Amino acid sequence: MQFMLLFSRQGKLRLQKWYVPLSDKEKKKITRELVQTVLARKPKMCSFLEWRDLKIVYKRYASLYFCCAIEDQDNELITLEIIHRYVELLDKYFGSVCELDIIFNFEKAYFILDEFLLGGEVQETSKKNVLKAIEQADLLQEVFFLCCLTKAIGCLGEVWEGS
Amino acid sequence: MNATMVVPQLVKILRTLVTTGYSTEHSISGVSDPFLQVRILRLLRILGRNHEESSETMNDLLAQVATNTDTSRNAGSAVLFETVLTIMDIRSAPGLRVLAVNILGRFLLNNDKNIRYVALTSLLRMVQSDHSAVQRHRPTVVECLREPDASLSRRALELSLALVNSSNVRAMTQELQSFLESCPPDLRADCASGILLAAERFAPTKRWHIDTILRVLTTAGIYVRDDAVANLTQLIGEAQELHAYSVRRLYSALAEDISQQPLVQVAAWCIGEYGDLLLEGSCEETEPLQVEEEEVLALLEKVLQSHVSQPATRGYALTALMKLSTRLRGDSNRIRQVVSIYGSCLDVELQQRAVEYNTLFQKYDHMRAAILEKMPLVERGGSQVDGEAKESKEAQLSETALVSTEPQASKLLDLLDLLDGTSGDAQPPPPLDPSPGGALVHLLDLPGAPLPPPSIPNLRVFEREGLQLNLSFVRPSGTPTLLLIMVTATNTSGADVTHFICQAAVPKSFQLQLQAPSGDTLPAQGGLPVTQLLRILNPNKAPLRLKLRLTYNHFGQSVQEIFEVNNLPVETWQ
Numbered sequence: 001m002q003f004m005l006l007f008s009r010q011g012k013l014r015l016q017k018w019y020v021p022l023s024d025k026e027k028k029k030i031t032r033e034l035v036q037t038v039l040a041r042k043p044k045m046c047s048f049l050e051w052r053d054l055k056i057v058y059k060r061y062a063s064l065y066f067c068c069a070i071e072d073q074d075n076e077l078i079t080l081e082i083i084h085r086y087v088e089l090l091d092k093y094f095g096s097v098c099e100l101d102i103i104f105n106f107e108k109a110y111f112i113l114d115e116f117l118l119g120g121e122v123q124e125t126s127k128k129n130v131l132k133a134i135e136q137a138d139l140l141q142e143v144f145f146l147c148c149l150t151k152a153i154g155c156l157g158e159v160w161e162g163s
Numbered sequence: 164m165n166a167t168m169v170v171p172q173l174v175k176i177l178r179t180l181v182t183t184g185y186s187t188e189h190s191i192s193g194v195s196d197p198f199l200q201v202r203i204l205r206l207l208r209i210l211g212r213n214h215e216e217s218s219e220t221m222n223d224l225l226a227q228v229a230t231n232t233d234t235s236r237n238a239g240s241a242v243l244f245e246t247v248l249t250i251m252d253i254r255s256a257p258g259l260r261v262l263a264v265n266i267l268g269r270f271l272l273n274n275d276k277n278i279r280y281v282a283l284t285s286l287l288r289m290v291q292s293d294h295s296a297v298q299r300h301r302p303t304v305v306e307c308l309r310e311p312d313a314s315l316s317r318r319a320l321e322l323s324l325a326l327v328n329s330s331n332v333r334a335m336t337q338e339l340q341s342f343l344e345s346c347p348p349d350l351r352a353d354c355a356s357g358i359l360l361a362a363e364r365f366a367p368t369k370r371w372h373i374d375t376i377l378r379v380l381t382t383a384g385i386y387v388r389d390d391a392v393a394n395l396t397q398l399i400g401e402a403q404e405l406h407a408y409s410v411r412r413l414y415s416a417l418a419e420d421i422s423q424q425p426l427v428q429v430a431a432w433c434i435g436e437y438g439d440l441l442l443e444g445s446c447e448e449t450e451p452l453q454v455e456e457e458e459v460l461a462l463l464e465k466v467l468q469s470h471v472s473q474p475a476t477r478g479y480a481l482t483a484l485m486k487l488s489t490r491l492r493g494d495s496n497r498i499r500q501v502v503s504i505y506g507s508c509l510d511v512e513l514q515q516r517a518v519e520y521n522t523l524f525q526k527y528d529h530m531r532a533a534i535l536e537k538m539p540l541v542e543r544g545g546s547q548v549d550g551e552a553k554e555s556k557e558a559q560l561s562e563t564a565l566v567s568t569e570p571q572a573s574k575l576l577d578l579l580d581l582l583d584g585t586s587g588d589a590q591p592p593p594p595l596d597p598s599p600g601g602a603l604v605h606l607l608d609l610p611g612a613p614l615p616p617p618s619i620p621n622l623r624v625f626e627r628e629g630l631q632l633n634l635s636f637v638r639p640s641g642t643p644t645l646l647l648i649m650v651t652a653t654n655t656s657g658a659d660v661t662h663f664i665c666q667a668a669v670p671k672s673f674q675l676q677l678q679a680p681s682g683d684t685l686p687a688q689g690g691l692p693v694t695q696l697l698r699i700l701n702p703n704k705a706p707l708r709l710k711l712r713l714t715y716n717h718f719g720q721s722v723q724e725i726f727e728v729n730n731l732p733v734e735t736w737q
């Protein structure tokens with residue numbers, strides 16, 4: 001996979017993950033063109049289209065378009081499965097995911113994507129493992145947060161006692 | 164670690180995956196870990212490519228995967244698709260390839276558009292190698308032409324065009340033409356040119372071929388390629404027995420609609436050439452059509468005056484009118500009038516023609532019939548003309564050589580331009596050429612593909628006391644009358660050569676241009692040589708003769724040498 005884009009029906013970009021090195025200007029240009037092209041498609045049309053020298057696989061879930069660009073030898077049908085698997089992961093994690101969840105917790109969405117795909121290829125085929133890894137990361141974050149909090153309170157206490 | 168070691172392991176892993184099933188967390192809708200399966204298949208594809216042994220090891224497994232996978236959901240189809248791709252790429256057994264094509268055929272019947280799309284794409288790749296297997300699915304492919312989805316119908320179009328062969332050409336052309344009438348505009352050009360190409364390759368009869376092209380021109384005339392007109396005129400010209408038929412069909416088509424430019428051009432040409440057949444009697448193959456001379460002239464005039472007609476089309480119409488002046492039995496006053504009106508037309512091309520035709524009416528009326536005779540057949544590629552009819556006419560028209568070449572040449576120019584695809588004013592006929600036959604040959608030579616200039620060997624022409632003069636020749640392919648000579652003077656002696664001047668002389672019929680030399684001093688002991696370029700134009704292709712005069716100072720003496728260059732290679736002037 002070369003890149004994955006998530007955008008709303010109004011054309012606002014919610015997530016972008018690039019697996020090829022491109023300059024910012026090029027990324028913006030590609031995003032703009034692709035969003036226009038995909039949004040122009042009618043609902044009954046098939047999920048694949050050819051754009052430049054890439055194959056674009058897109059699927060619409062509620063108000064979000066999930067759009068992947070794959071190379072010539074890649075399998076389009078399995079890319080559809082990849083998109084679906086990602087949506088399932090998000091769903092499991094957020095519990096009935098909607099666009100707002102992704103807007104407000106976009107860093108979590110990126111974490112989940114990075115656990116699932118690496119360099120554009122699937123690295124973990126088990127749903128359970130991906131979610132377990134995210135849970136562990138969350139736990140670590142909380143523990144870290146609590147430690148910081150106790151430390152801060154401790155410091156404050158010292159300062160008080162001092163004064 | 165090479166392929167032979169890895170492949171059996173992979174085969175084993177995949178086999179376990181497919182048969183015994185894996186854990187629930189890895190599988191999707193009954194297919195165990197499709198991501199992993201697809202990956203392994205992809206790896207097998209890369210390993211098996213061009214590798215006989217590995218491919219053989221994989222054969223069984225691929226067949227097993229292909230038959231065991233449940234394709235009710237997308238995951239299964241994805242795995243199956245990857246299997247098909249792998250079978251296509253490795254050195255698989257023929258039975259396996261047929262299985263792959265059949266799987267794709269099954270995909271084509273699936274309701275899911277995505278699956279049909281991938282099936283069409285893959286079949287397109289396979290059509291070259293497994294043509295007969297893909298042919299079996301032709302009806303389904305043709306069905307897909309009717310898809311409203313543009314990307315699907317485009318794929319179906321490409322595949323259908325690839326599947327046309329001599330046995331199904333009539334049915335397929337029928338389907339493709341109905342598709343042409345209803346398809347979106349961006350596909351029309353491809354469809355039209357595809358139909359024309361297929362018709363050219365597999366036409367069962369000439370009449371069918373002409374009919375097909377005619378139908379394409381009426382439906383999608385503006386989308387056809389430029390050389391379609393030339394091809395059609397060529398075709399009609401060849402089919403002697405169909406002249407009457409074609410001209411009638413074209414006349415009816417033209418009478419209905421004069422906006423489709425290629426159609427109008429062909430129709431105008433035909434009416435001009437075979438106008439007499441149009442007017443006399445009836446033709447069995449079409450409905451009886453009574454056409455009056457006045458109607459024909461009115462139609463051509465309408466084309467001439469219409470604002471939708473392009474300049475080229477109007478040129479055709481004017482020439483056709485002119486030709487009709489000899490074909491029609493009635494009075495040619497009307498034609499004379501039209502021709503003289505256009506003598507002051509703003510379009511230079513039309514004006515030129517009109518003026519020439521006017522002159523033909525006035526001064527050379529006795530020769531009009533001979534000049535406007537039916538055209539002899541131009542051979543395909545335009546490289547030669549059936550010369551006899553032309554040359555006998557040329558012999559009669561000795562002092563009017565100019566006028567006779569121009570109308571012929573302009574007609575030929577049209578055809579040649581169309582064959583070439585270049586614009587009309589790219590190759591004007593040489594105006595004062597004493598031999599008209601030669602002019603035509605020149606014209607016909609130019610559109611041919613340029614040959615690379617044959618290399619002519621260098622010539623050492625002068626040697627004295629260490630000073631040498633070499634000539635190298637180049638005949639650029641774009642201009643056959645030009646010869647470029649590079650004169651190189653080198654000095655291997657112990658003393659410098661100074662004030663070196665080289666002059667050249669050629670016979671009167673040549674034109675010589677000497678460019679400035681690179682210097683006038685040759686340093687001693689093989690220093691930098693002096694080069695000078697000579698441009699010689701040889702329009703008459705006469706044998707080249709070259710005289711050189713050298714003046715220089717060497718060893719304290721001034722030297723003057725005059726000599727003629729012998730042994731000039733024949734390629735320099737032929």
